[in-house]
Amino acid sequence: MKHALTAALIILTALLPGLATAADMQAERITITEWKAVFAKIEARNTIPARSRLGGTLEQVMVAEGSEVAEGQQIATTVDEKLLLELRAVDAQLQALTSELTNAQAELTRGLNLLERGVTTEQNVDGLRTRVEVIQGRIGSTEAQKDVLLQRTAEGRVLAPISGRVIDVPVTAGSVIMPGEMVAVIGGGGFYLRLAVPERHADFLNEGDDIRIDGIEGTDSGTLAKVYPQIENGRVIADVELSGLSAEFIGKRVLVRLPVARTQTVVVPQEAVSTRMGLDFVQVAPPDAPPTERVVVLGEKLQIDGRALVEVLSGLSGDEALVTAHE
Known part of the structure; x- marks a missing residue:
């Protein structure tokens, strides 16, 4: 049993x-953390236009889209033909005044010699001395005018406002541009993934959060570097910092997953x-x-x-x- x-x-x-x-x-x-998939774009932290301070003809453009530039580097040259003509006129005035000053100084020297011998009067010598001083003043004023023209000519050098990469060059050599017109757009200050998130998720975004980035080689991780305080069109703008981010294509879209809630x-x-x-x-x-x-x-x-x-x-x-x- x-x-x-x-x-x-x-x-x-x-x-x-x-x-x-x-x-x-x-x-x-x-x-657990809930993740929201959004598309981010590769953009520069600062996007600043390089403008011409001088109106005239764009004689030379030294950069193209994708060029790397340093702050203060000359990227284009603007030429105003009227300034060159004014410089020639000022130079001619200086030459004439210099010759006139030479003659006035020679007459003053002869007047001083005659005054020593008692042939002329002190009043005549004072007149010659005054004439020399007037010509010297006119020369100084003309030289200052020339300096102004040279400064305006130097403003034809278009300089890069920041170090970075040239994103856009909307003009070509030979174009006629106005003062303040944009010659190139330069992106600098580092490249980031910039994204726009619906404002209902704004309270869940914190700087320093880990972010998932989906790419060709799999999932990578980045850091939420900056959340901008201004909401535009119902969206919050934020920057994601990613080590080794390729800036070969500015504006390229990348799939990003953000932590938007905890349940x-x-x-x-x-x-x-x-x-x-x-x-x-x-x-x-x-x-x-x-x-x-x-x-x-x-x-x-x-x-x-x-x-x-x-x-x-x-x-x-x-x-x-x-x-x-x-x-």
């Missing part, structure tokens, strides 16, 4: 493959789930009761601290003890 009972138990155990022996797992309620959910180890006939089951071990199977609705699979977990949307509350089903 005893041997028959033992045999019956062995057969019963074989017929119940889902029976578990001991609780070795736990359903957990954890907080609590129930997770179980993936090995605690079994699937039969299109349904997912877990073995729940109630206190002081045999394990029972429970149907659950699963969400996405997660990797947390090296553990393979799966989200449970319904069927568990998060404090159940689980056992592994034996197939």
Whole structure:
């Protein structure tokens, strides 16, 4: 009789493959981060136009789109023909005044000699001395006028306002431009992923947060470097810093995933789930009761601290003890 009972138990155990022996797992309620996928663009932190301070003809453009420039580097030259003519006229005036000054100084020297011999009067010598001083003043004024013309001519050198990369050159050599007209657009201050996020997510964005970037070589991580305080068209502008970011194509779109919320959910180890006939089951071990199977609705699979977990949307509350089903 005893041997028959033992045999019956062995057969019963074989017929119940889902029976578990001991609780070795736990359903957990954890907080997970929700990620929102948005597209970011590669842009420069600062985008500043290089403008011509002088109106005239653009004689030379020394850069093209993609060129690297340093702050203060000359990138173009503007020429105003009228300034060159005015400089020639001023130079001619200076030559004439210089000759006139030479003659006046010679007459003053002769007048001083005659005054020593008593041939002329002090009044005549004072007149000659005054004439020399007037000519010297006219020369100084003309030289100052020339300096102004030279400064205006030098303003034809278009300089890079910042160090960076030339993004756009909307003009070509030979173009007629006005004072203050843009010659090139330069991006500098570092290159970032710039994105626009709906304002409802603004409170969840914090500088320093880790950001996921999806690329050709897989998923990379970056840092939320700056969140701009001004909301434009219902969107918050933010910059994501990524080491080794290629700035070969400015404006290229990149898929970025942002942490926008934190929610609590129930997770179980993936090995605690079994699937039969299109349904997912877990073995729940109630206190002081045999394990029972429970149907659950699963969400996405997660990797947390090296553990393979799966989200449970319904069927568990998060404090159940689980056992592994034996197939």
